[in-house]
Amino acid sequence: MGRSPCCDENGLKKGPWTPEEDEKLVQYIQKHGHGSWRALPKLAGLNRCGKSCRLRWTNYLRPDIKRGKFSQDEEQTILHLHSVLGNKWSAIATHLPGRTDNEIKNFWNTHLKKKLIQMGFDPMTHQPRTDLFSSLPHLLALANLGDLMEHHPFDENAVRLQAEAVQLVKLQYLQYLFQSAASTANNNITDRETINLLNSIPAIKQNPVLNSLQAENPAPFSIGNATTQPLHHPSLLSHLSDPQVPFSFQTSFNSQGDNPPEDSSWVFPFPTTSLLSTMIEETSISNLGDATSSTSSYGGGASSYWPELFFDDQIMHEILS
DNA sequence: AAACAAAACAACCGCCTCCGC
């Protein structure tokens, strides 16, 4: 038998609404209220199904609808509520007066989801993605802005943002290394142990940027589903404009590791996935220190590929030495 | 200026829940 689709009934119109149809719907509802949506189209003189009328009214014609771009506050609210409620668009919409669930859903799918992915966060869990190569490039893009800002110090926030990005890049890299090295060595190191390991490093504990992140996000090094707190830092996210960040690093990211870019201060010298796998295969957690004894030049053994960014850093020195 | 691609938005579809009978 099966349910009869509500809009399949003979000749009911589908597709975009005309101004005349809108006018009829608005006038009818203003005069009589919507009452039964099923009965409304006939009474209002519309050749539409009730469902279509309801959708048109709630998503577009309702007088209290706020249109136009979402503000920063609204964006933050959506992010926060989504981290708590998930894809409960109607529930989220109740906290944003004048916004419809459909509008929020569209905004999420076209903007916020991409931003989170770009920042290296899983848009469903709001946690950092554990696959390093899906998240690192985007943080690197931010980190690489440092060179630009040295010459054009346009904004304190931007400088802070860049510093945070650098720290996050390092952390994600470290986390990846610890886990990869441990699993390669057949050690069953857990997420918690990784976190404890990172937290045990004094330079991490004392780092002001990381501390400020930790203050706002109680479990900054958590991964997977270890916590329900979203890790993404609001300032990072709100400053990250749409995908037009100069991703010049992508060239080097995708290139072979033995062809380093000339300007490594701008284009982060990063090994390819396969190369990093090789590095990790050759490097257990117990001999990570060997990496520091090499120079950061290209073309040598596996350890010579460690990104230069890490060698002038106190945290990395503590870990790798 | 034209063609193409990507982004943004509106609307539809099918499933689910609630409620009255």
Added chain:
DNA sequence: GGCGGAGGCGGTTGTTTTGTT
């Protein structure tokens, strides 16, 4: 308690707009 209708919700698709080459 079971059934069916109505409304609501979330996922998805189709169309339009905007940007890029």
